[in-house]
Each structure stands twice: as structure tokens, then as C-alpha cells.
Amino acid sequence: MTSHPPTARVLCSMEPAPYGRLLTAGEPLVFHCNKYNYWLQQTLLLDRSLGMREVMVDAAAASAHSLVSRGSDELGLTTPEERLRLASDTFAQFGFGTLDLTRITTSGGEAVTPTSHFGQCLVDERGSFQEPQNLFDAGYAAGAAAAAYGLPAGSFGAEILACHSVGDPEGRVALSRRDPPADFFLSHGEGVGNEIAPPPPNADTNVDELGILEALSGLDFSGNEEGLIHRFGVMLTLQFGSYLNRVVYEFVHRMVDRAGMIEPAEALLVEAGHRCGFHTLGGVMTSPEWDAVVRPQCRNEDDWIHGIVAVINALGYGTWRVEELTEDRLVVRAYDGYESRGYKALFGRASRPTDYLVQGGAAGLFNLIRVGKIADRPILDDAFYETVLNAPESARTELATCESMGDDYTSLVVTRGE
Amino acid sequence: MSDRTVSVERAPRCRQGLEWVFTATPSLADEDILRAVTQLLDGERWTTQSTRLGEAVLTSFVVPFRFELRVGLVPGQLTLLHRMRAEEPARVALRERLAGLLGASDAGVP
Numbered sequence: 298m299t300s301h302p303p304t305a306r307v308l309c310s311m312e313p314a315p316y317g318r319l320l321t322a323g324e325p326l327v328f329h330c331n332k333y334n335y336w337l338q339q340t341l342l343l344d345r346s347l348g349m350r351e352v353m354v355d356a357a358a359a360s361a362h363s364l365v366s367r368g369s370d371e372l373g374l375t376t377p378e379e380r381l382r383l384a385s386d387t388f389a390q391f392g393f394g395t396l397d398l399t400r401i402t403t404s405g406g407e408a409v410t411p412t413s414h415f416g417q418c419l420v421d422e423r424g425s426f427q428e429p430q431n432l433f434d435a436g437y438a439a440g441a442a443a444a445a446y447g448l449p450a451g452s453f454g455a456e457i458l459a460c461h462s463v464g465d466p467e468g469r470v471a472l473s474r475r476d477p478p479a480d481f482f483l484s485h486g487e488g489v490g491n492e493i494a495p496p497p498p499n500a501d502t503n504v505d506e507l508g509i510l511e512a513l514s515g516l517d518f519s520g521n522e523e524g525l526i527h528r529f530g531v532m533l534t535l536q537f538g539s540y541l542n543r544v545v546y547e548f549v550h551r552m553v554d555r556a557g558m559i560e561p562a563e564a565l566l567v568e569a570g571h572r573c574g575f576h577t578l579g580g581v582m583t584s585p586e587w588d589a590v591v592r593p594q595c596r597n598e599d600d601w602i603h604g605i606v607a608v609i610n611a612l613g614y615g616t617w618r619v620e621e622l623t624e625d626r627l628v629v630r631a632y633d634g635y636e637s638r639g640y641k642a643l644f645g646r647a648s649r650p651t652d653y654l655v656q657g658g659a660a661g662l663f664n665l666i667r668v669g670k671i672a673d674r675p676i677l678d679d680a681f682y683e684t685v686l687n688a689p690e691s692a693r694t695e696l697a698t699c700e701s702m703g704d705d706y707t708s709l710v711v712t713r714g715e
Numbered sequence: 716m717s718d719r720t721v722s723v724e725r726a727p728r729c730r731q732g733l734e735w736v737f738t739a740t741p742s743l744a745d746e747d748i749l750r751a752v753t754q755l756l757d758g759e760r761w762t763t764q765s766t767r768l769g770e771a772v773l774t775s776f777v778v779p780f781r782f783e784l785r786v787g788l789v790p791g792q793l794t795l796l797h798r799m800r801a802e803e804p805a806r807v808a809l810r811e812r813l814a815g816l817l818g819a820s821d822a823g824v825p
Contacts, residue, residue: 331730412799418731515766522779527796530728580728585788589771676727 306386307379309368314487316495316633319613322368323486324360325538325635326391327613328518330531330580331418333573338419338430340565341544347551349544350432354455355481356544357436358443360537363484365444377403377445384441389524391535394468396438396524401472403446405453408438410468412523416461418532429460433540435470442472451479484539488638493705495616495632502603502619504594509607512590529580535613542639545653559649566653567694572682573654574661579677581608582665601666602627609662614655620708627663627692627711631655634707637700650696652707659709660694667713668692690714719743721814726794735795735810739817742791751816752776752784752793782809793817 311321319326329337341349364387369380381398388396394413400406410416416431435455443452453472459465498506518533520526526533545566552562581587582605591604599622606617606629615633622628636652650656665671669685685691692713698704719739726734743751756776765774768788776784783796795813797806 417799420730512768516768516773517764517766517775521777521783521798523799525799527733527783530726530734532731576728583728585771585792585794586768586773589768589773589788593769678727 306390307372307374307383308386308390309364309371309383315492316490317610317614317616318633318635319535320487321387322364322371324364324367324484325487325613325638326535327538327541327635328533328577329536329541329573330529330533330577331414332531332576333569334415334534334536335419336572337541337545337566337569338415338432340569341548342428343565347548347555349548349551352547353432353544354436354439355451355479356540356547357433357537358440358453358455359436359450359482359484359543360540361437361440362444362450363440363486363539364537365441369444380445381441384437384445388437388441389520389522392520392524392526392533393434393437394520394524396434398438398441398445401438401442401445403448404474405442405472407458408434408442408470408472410434410470412525413461413468414525414532414534416468418525420462425464426462428463429457429468430462431457431460431468431470434468438470439472443478449478450483451475451481454479482543482643484537485542485639485642486539487642488538488542488635489641490633490638491700491705493632495618495630495706498607499603499619499622501599501622503596503600504591504603504607506603506607506610509591509594509604510611513586513608513611516586529577529584529586531576531580533577538613538635538639541654542636542643545636546640546643546651563653567657570654570657571661571664571686572657574658575665575682575685576677578605578609578658578662579665579671581605582671583674583677595672598666598672601672602662605662605666609658624667625713627659627709628697629659629709629711631707631709632700634700637707640701646703647699647701649702650699650707651701652696652699655707655709656694656696659711660692663692663694663711663713688714719818721818723810723814731799733797733799735797737793737795737813737817739791743817745787745790748786748791748793748817749774751813751819752786754816755784755813781805 309322314320365384385396395411397409439453439455454475456471459469549562552558618630620628640651694711697708699707721739759778761778763776772787774787785794
């Protein structure tokens with residue numbers, strides 16, 4: 298047999314930032330799976346009158362513009378061709394698919410995605426959507442093109458011409474110059490943290506968190522030659538925290554402004570987080586990788602909770618620490634999460650908790666382990682999700698504190714139902 | 716002729732039908748699985764990567780734009796990941812060929 302090495306991508310360096318964060322070219326990144334991306338996207342698009350499709354395109358443009366601009370400086374890339382290559386290679390590396398920007402000029406052109414996470418991975422092989430789902434792709438192409446030509450982030454408009462999600466064979470996006478450039482928001486970049494060092498991991502467990510982090514660091518989480526990350530039984534993306542924060546908080550603001558519906562908006566986003574915990578973390582806990590690295594260390598159900606918290610600490614969500622764990626209750630301190638960091642950078646101090654994703658995610662992992670008995674290897678399908686969610690003992694999370702409100706850390710208090 | 720049987724199961728959580736798990740009965744040793752992989756990859760352009768995970772070593776073989784094979788995490792098991800752009804008839808043919816190679820891959824095994 299003869300092995301042929303893959304072609305190297307042009308990428309910025311990615312160094313783990315303090316306290317469990319992942320950064321590249323100043324952009325915070327977190328892993329999310331296709332099932333969360335599906336649920337979040339459908340949540341944001343529930344009410345067309347909110348105008349979220351445009352927000353999602355512009356948010357992706359802002360994140361891509363920031364990354365390509367700063368990344369080009371970091372790598373010394375000076376020509377548009379070099380910068381567009383960085384944009385395409387990063388798109389593939391992060392699991393978004395393959396993006397051909399070679400036909401883009403300073404006046405626009407057509408971007409093509411032969412493969413696309415948002416176009417192909419939100420839907421199963423039998424279904425399709427009524428409307429294109431490649432909004433992120435469209436915005437990313439527009440922002441990347443603007444950065445490649447040294448233009449402001451809002452310099453290109455993006456019109457979706459085709460998308461796999463509606464049955465097309467590839468994604469196509471027409472870029473055209475906006476004159477003057479749209480004056481939309483910019484990426485919040487790294488955000489604003491507390492710079493408070495988390496305590497060491499909880500010692501009351503058989504799980505070796507540092508060993509787990511070291512083992513996972515050797516696992517390949519880069520997009521394959523189709524720009525997709527197939528891992529843990531799901532399709533992963535390494536998503537921009539700045540994109541997620543912009544679309545999530547804009548959704549909340551618009552729900553409040555137009556209908557005064559803050560509680561329903563928050564509940565929907567927490568539900569998306571619960572599904573993230575269920576599917577992404579559930580995928581991790583039923584994977585061969587888990588069986589090889591974490592499961593041998595688990596001697597009881599509590600160890601499963603410590604084990605999955607250790608894995609979370611490798612996924613870009615900041616640092617989680619188990620503060621209290623009983624049969625009916627879990628208290629986690631979350632340090633330096635991307636939600637609070639982004640909220641503070643965008644809006645300053647919050648008047649109510651804003652960490653929706655981790656709020657739902659903490660309940661999701663607790664429910665999987667305590668209620669769903671994931672150690673027994675149930676099939677993680679929609680029926681199982683509904684069974685666990687609707688069980689009387691299904692847990693909910695309250696945020697006792699939140700970093701965005703000025704607290705030192707976000708305190709996730711998960712309590713089993715009666 | 717081998718009387719080994721090979722089950723080929725679609726991973727239930729893979730929405731796109733890309734992930735398939737091959738398990739032989741009686742079980743195959745990893746070196747026998749690798750022998751079948753070697754035959755499958757003969758004449759192809761492919762890449763490989765190995766990662767130690769705890770006591771196990773995960774080895775992946777990639778034929779670009781067509782498929783990926785993962786071996787080593789679960790004893791006796793091989794995971795096939797079709798690539799998104801691979802056509803369905805080619806996917807079916809690949810699964811059949813791989814199952815056949817695994818079913819026959821017991822030469823030298825006591």
C-alpha cells in the first residue's frame with residue numbers, strides 16, 4: 298500500500314487560549330454539531346417577520362471578515378488570491394464544507410459550495426427544506442471577499458442562488474458590491490472576560506481530566522477533504538462564537554422589541570442548548586473514542602458526569618468545574634464561556650442571565666446520564682429525546698449567577714424533577 | 716470458503732446515511748481487518764493517520780472524496796464513512812466489496 302499525504306491548507310495558528318477557550322486570528326471558536334445547528338437555525342427562523350435571515354448572513358460576514366483580515370496580517374498574505382485561499386481553507390478546516398471563491402473579483406462574482414454543512418447536514422437524506430439553509434455560507438463568502446480586497450465588512454451583498462437543502466446539486470451565492478457598504482455590526486472578537494483563574498478539577502472522582510484533555514488533543518478535528526467533520530456520530534463545526542452571539546442576542550432583542558416575548562425567546566434558546574447537550578454530548582458518550590479514553594476510568598455514574606465535563610473543557614466552552622454532585626442535583630461553575638464574553642463585549646453588563654446554551658447543555662448532560670442512563674447505550678433518536686425530556690424526573694437548569702451580569706463565574710444549578 | 720458472516724449496520728445517528736459499522740462473526744483480529752483494508756485500497760490513492768487514544772490506536776484510511784475507514788477503537792469492528800459526494804450506487808458497491816473482503820479475511824487465523 299502507498300499513502301499519499303493530503304495537500305496542506307493555508308490556516309492561521311490555533312492556540313488554546315486561557316481557561317479552555319479556542320481562538321484563531323482573535324476569533325473565539327466552539328464545537329457544535331449538525332443537530333444543534335439545525336435546531337438553533339430553525340428557532341431563529343421561526344418567525345419570518347423577525348428578519349433573522351438577513352441577520353444571520355451579516356453575522357457570518359462580520360466573523361469571516363474579522364478572521365480573514367486578522368489572519369492575513371498574521372500570515373503576511375497580501376494578494377486577494379492568497380486571502381481568498383485562506384478563507385476557503387478555513388471554511389473547510391472548520392467543518393463548513395468546501396467554498397470556491399476563485400471567481401470572486403473586487404466587483405463581486407459567484408461563490409460555490411460543492412459541499413456544505415448548512416446545506417447538507419441539517420437534513421437527513423430523505424428530506425429537504427422549503428428555503429435555502431446556507432445563510433452562513435453566503436455571509437461567510439461576502440465577508441471573506443470584502444476582507445480579501447481590503448474593503449469594509451459590509452461591502453458585498455450576498456444573494457443565495459442555489460442550496461443543497463432545497464434539492465440543488467451545489468450551493469451558489471452571488472456577491473455584488475454594496476455602495477456605500479452596509480454599516481452593520483462587526484465581530485466582537487475575543488470578547489470580555491473576567492480573567493479569573495478557575496480552581497483545579499473536582500478531586501472527588503476516578504476521572505483524570507488532564508489525561509482526557511491530553512488524549513483528545515491528539516484526535517483530528519479538522520474538516521476532511523469535503524470540509525466536513527464526521528466525529529462522534531454527528532457532523533461537527535468549529536463555529537465562530539461571535540456569529541452565534543450576534544444571531545442569538547439579536548433574536549432575543551427582536552422578540553422583545555416586537556412582542557415583549559423575552560421568556561419565550563430564552564426558553565427556545567435554552568431548549569436548543571438542551572438538544573446540543575443531548576446530541577453532541579450524547580454522541581460523545583456513545584462513541585468508540587469515549588469507550589477508549591473515558592469509559593475505562595468510570596467506576597460509577599458520577600464519574601460519567603465528571604468525564605463529560607472534562608470533554609466539554611476541550612471543546613472551546615471555557616472551563617467547567619463540578620462544584621456539587623448528588624443523585625438529584627448538579628452544580629457546575631462555568632468560567633470564561635463564549636456567551637457571557639460576547640454579551641459583555643456587545644452590550645455591556647446584562648440585567649438577566651444570558652448563557653442559554655450552557656444552561657440547556659448542563660440539563661442535557663444530566664438528563665442523559667441520570668435519567669436516560671446513557672451508560673446502557675440507548676439509541677439517541679428523537680423518540681428517546683422526547684421520553685427523557687418528558688420524564689417526571691427530567692432535570693432543569695437555573696443560572697444562580699452569570700458572568701455577563703458581573704459575577705465571577707456562571708453557576709449552573711441542575712435539579713432533577715420530582 | 717469462509718463461514719464467517721459480516722453484519723453491515725447503518726449508524727442510527729448519522730442523518731445522511733454516511734456511517735456504516737462492519738462487524739464479523741466470529742470476530743476478526745485487527746490484523747485481519749487491516750488485511751482486508753489493504754486489499755480494498757490496492758491501486759487507490761489514499762492517506763492514513765493513526766492516533767493513540769488510551770490503550771487503543773485509532774487508524775483511519777482516506778480515499779479522498781470517496782470514503783474513509785476507521786479501525787482500532789473497537790476490537791473486531793470497522794467503521795466506513797462514505798463521503799458526501801460519493802454516488803449511492805458506488806456506496807452500495809463499496810459496502811458489498813468490503814463485506815466480502817472481511818468475510819474472506821481469515822487466512823492464517825487459527
